[in-house]
Amino acid sequence: MWFGKSIDIFMSRSLFSRYDFAIINRSFWPVHPVLGEALLQFAERTAGSKKTCVVMQDQVGIRENLKEHGRGKGVTFFPCKAWTTSASGILKRIVDTAFFMLWVVGVLLWTRPRKVYVATDPPVLVPLVVMIYCKMFRASYVYHLQDIHPEAANVVVPLNPVLFRCLRWADGLVMRNATKLITLTEEMKSEILARSGTVASIALISNPAISFGEALRATEVKEGFSFCGNAGRLQRIPLLIEAIQRYLGRGGGLKFAFAGGGVYAADIQALAERHPQVHYHGIVSAEEAARLNRGYRWGLLPIEDEVTRYAFPSKSSSYVFSGALILAICGEQTSVAQWVTSNRLGIVVKAGVGELVNTFQKIEIGEIDTSGLDSSRNDLKSALSIDRYIKNLELAIFEESPIR
Structure with missing residues (x-):
C-alpha cells in the first residue's frame, strides 16, 4: 500500500518540474522531535521563497501527521518506507540504507533540485549519490556532517580494512566537492580537514534542543x-x-x-x-x-x-x-x-x-x-534554540557564515 501511495505522489508531479531545493535526511519529524522538528521548520520557511522538497524515511505515516497538525505547507514530501530502527541489527540497517539510497536516486532524478542539503543520516552512500547527481545535473550541495563516517561506525564495529579505506575515500570525495560543509565542533572540523583535504568552508552549528517552558x-x-x-x-x-x-x-x-x-x-x-x-x-x-x-x-x-x-x-x-x-x-x-x-x-x-x-x-x-x-x-x-539553529542553516546554505 505504501508503494502505491508513493507512486501516486510521483505521478502527481509534472515530469519536467525542477525544484529549487531538496532536504535529504533519513530521520524526520515526528519520530525525531528535535532535529526532525528543526528540519521541518527549515523546510517550511524555505518553501516561502523556493520550491522545496524533503526526502526522508517514514515510520508513522508522515502525510497523516502533517495533515493532523497543519504542518508542511508548501513543501513536497517524498517519504520512503522505514524497515528498521536504531535497535535493529547492523545487517538489516545496511539493507535499509541501500533501499533508501535507491529511493534518493529516484527522487533526485525526478525533481532535479538545483541545490541539495544532505546530512550523514545515513552516511557515505547517500551523500555520495547526491554528489554524483550534482555533478551530472550542474547542481550544488551542502554536506552536514552530524557524524564523521566511516570512522564513527568503525568505533562501534571494526570494519574490514579494505572496506574502511573505500568508504573513507568516498566520503572524502563528497567533502571535497561540496559547496560548503557543516559540522558540530572544532575537533570534528580538524578531523575533516586532516583526512579530506577539502578547501570548502566549514560552518560550525551546534545541534538544537526544544524548550518546553x-x-x-x-x-x-x-x-x-x-x-x-x-x-x-x-x-x-x-x-x-x-x-x-x-x-x-x-x-x-x-x-x-x-x-x-x-x-x-x-x-x-x-x-x-x-x-x-x-x-x-x-x-x-x-x-x-x-x-x-x-x-x-x-x-x-x-x-x-x-x-x-x-x-x-x-x-x-x-x-x-x-x-x-x-x-x-x-x-x-x-x-x-x-x-x-x-x-x-x-x-x-x-x-x-x-x-x-x-x-x-x-x-x-x-x-x-x-x-x-x-x-x-x-x-x-x-544559542541552542530551534530558531537560532534554523537561522544558522539558512545562513550557511544560502548566504554567509552562521551566528556563533
Missing part, C-alpha cells in the same frame, strides 16, 4: 540521575550498568531513571527489574523526556572517547534546557568534557567502574561542590 518544571527534584537518549553502542551502557549495580550493592541511596531505545534497552530494563531505585521508562516523547530530565538533579552523559573526534552526543543540548547538572563520563581532553567544563554545566569523570561508583558516593554525601556551576544558562539556551 517553565510549565514542565518538576515540583520535586529527585536526588539522582536521568538518562534520556539512545542506549546505543557508543554510550558506555555496559560500564554504566556495572557501576550502578556496584553502587547500589554497597547501599547507595541515589535514584536512576532511563528513557529511550537502543541495543542495550533490554539490559537497562533488566537492571530496573533487579533494583527498585532504577526506573526504565521505555521510549518516550520529547516532552516526557524533558519532564524526566527536569525531575532529577543530574543528567548522565556517557560517551566513548574516540568517537568524540567524529561525533557529539545529541542529548547534551536537551540537558542544558532541563536545568540538570551534567555528569560526563569520558576523558578530560575530549570535546564533550571541554564543553561541559567551559560552560560550567557539570563535572567530568573518567570512564571506569571504580571512578563512577566513587563519584556516585561523593554526590550522595554532598562532597561534590556545585556552587560554581551555571544554573541559568541563558546565553547557552539562546
Whole structure:
C-alpha cells in the first residue's frame, strides 16, 4: 500500500518540474522531535521563497501527521518506507540504507533540485549519490556532517580494512566537492580537514534542543540521575550498568531513571527489574523526556572517547534546557568534557567502574561542590534554540557564515 501511495505522489508531479531545493535526511519529524522538528521548520520557511522538497524515511505515516497538525505547507514530501530502527541489527540497517539510497536516486532524478542539503543520516552512500547527481545535473550541495563516517561506525564495529579505506575515500570525495560543509565542533572540523583535504568552508552549528517552558518544571527534584537518549553502542551502557549495580550493592541511596531505545534497552530494563531505585521508562516523547530530565538533579552523559573526534552526543543540548547538572563520563581532553567544563554545566569523570561508583558516593554525601556551576544558562539556551539553529542553516546554505 505504501508503494502505491508513493507512486501516486510521483505521478502527481509534472515530469519536467525542477525544484529549487531538496532536504535529504533519513530521520524526520515526528519520530525525531528535535532535529526532525528543526528540519521541518527549515523546510517550511524555505518553501516561502523556493520550491522545496524533503526526502526522508517514514515510520508513522508522515502525510497523516502533517495533515493532523497543519504542518508542511508548501513543501513536497517524498517519504520512503522505514524497515528498521536504531535497535535493529547492523545487517538489516545496511539493507535499509541501500533501499533508501535507491529511493534518493529516484527522487533526485525526478525533481532535479538545483541545490541539495544532505546530512550523514545515513552516511557515505547517500551523500555520495547526491554528489554524483550534482555533478551530472550542474547542481550544488551542502554536506552536514552530524557524524564523521566511516570512522564513527568503525568505533562501534571494526570494519574490514579494505572496506574502511573505500568508504573513507568516498566520503572524502563528497567533502571535497561540496559547496560548503557543516559540522558540530572544532575537533570534528580538524578531523575533516586532516583526512579530506577539502578547501570548502566549514560552518560550525551546534545541534538544537526544544524548550518546553517553565510549565514542565518538576515540583520535586529527585536526588539522582536521568538518562534520556539512545542506549546505543557508543554510550558506555555496559560500564554504566556495572557501576550502578556496584553502587547500589554497597547501599547507595541515589535514584536512576532511563528513557529511550537502543541495543542495550533490554539490559537497562533488566537492571530496573533487579533494583527498585532504577526506573526504565521505555521510549518516550520529547516532552516526557524533558519532564524526566527536569525531575532529577543530574543528567548522565556517557560517551566513548574516540568517537568524540567524529561525533557529539545529541542529548547534551536537551540537558542544558532541563536545568540538570551534567555528569560526563569520558576523558578530560575530549570535546564533550571541554564543553561541559567551559560552560560550567557539570563535572567530568573518567570512564571506569571504580571512578563512577566513587563519584556516585561523593554526590550522595554532598562532597561534590556545585556552587560554581551555571544554573541559568541563558546565553547557552539562546544559542541552542530551534530558531537560532534554523537561522544558522539558512545562513550557511544560502548566504554567509552562521551566528556563533
